[in-house]
Amino acid sequence: MFKPELILSDLDGTLVDSVPDLAYAADQMMQQLDLPARGVDSVRLWVGNGVERLVKRTLTGEMYGEPPSDLLAKAFPLFMDCYGDTNGQRSQLYPGVREGLVWLHEHYRNLGCITNKSKRFTRPLLEQLGIADYFGIIVAGDSLPAKKPDPLPLTHCMDFFSKKPEQTLMIGDSTNDVQAARNAGCPIICVDYGYNHGEDIRLSGADAVISHFAELQRLLPL
Ligand SMILES: O=C(O)COP(=O)(O)O
Numbered sequence: 001m002f003k004p005e006l007i008l009s010d011l012d013g014t015l016v017d018s019v020p021d022l023a024y025a026a027d028q029m030m031q032q033l034d035l036p037a038r039g040v041d042s043v044r045l046w047v048g049n050g051v052e053r054l055v056k057r058t059l060t061g062e063m064y065g066e067p068p069s070d071l072l073a074k075a076f077p078l079f080m081d082c083y084g085d086t087n088g089q090r091s092q093l094y095p096g097v098r099e100g101l102v103w104l105h106e107h108y109r110n111l112g113c114i115t116n117k118s119k120r121f122t123r124p125l126l127e128q129l130g131i132a133d134y135f136g137i138i139v140a141g142d143s144l145p146a147k148k149p150d151p152l153p154l155t156h157c158m159d160f161f162s163k164k165p166e167q168t169l170m171i172g173d174s175t176n177d178v179q180a181a182r183n184a185g186c187p188i189i190c191v192d193y194g195y196n197h198g199e200d201i202r203l204s205g206a207d208a209v210i211s212h213f214a215e216l217q218r219l220l221p222l
């Protein structure tokens, strides 16, 4: 593996198991609307394309469902409030993430976090978990006009650090991350413990797949 000069990491499903809080908030929203709870196992399949898409999936019970616009307009602020209240309470770093970030920060310095999560929830979660300071830049799903799989969040970070795609490595858990990396022209390593809409991330064409975040220490040269 080459030695990257910039490492960009996804958040949900890569660094943090955030589904317990997302599912809790989704079910609270449904309860307030007098609709059935969906539960953790469904929500795990639906995370990764930002808040609005998650609310649509929760309301319809379908991956690409479109709820009536008045229902969505009512549900969306409920979800935002519920998740704002619960964000971080049940979410945990995956094993090896803290030591992996310490190691990456020590040896690589230039780290960025790119998530499709909303800005409002991203920094508070990173701060609560004590990992915000490892990242020189944090780009959320609504920080820029486009989110992953669009390459914009990645190219924005590359510009910020004055690095090229071939000097950059992306780390993620979903086909969204793989597509964003491909669209930006940089390599990607995926973790296999995150959320990939129920599909095997080994089939996504990532350059490598790891089962523990700290395995990066074995893959990346010093
Ligand atoms: O869609 C989300 O809320 C989070 O997605 P992420 O995997 O890009 O952090």
Ligand SMILES: [Mg+2]
Binding pocket: 010, 011, 012, 013, 014, 048, 172, 173, 174, 194, 195
């Ligand atoms: Mg993810």
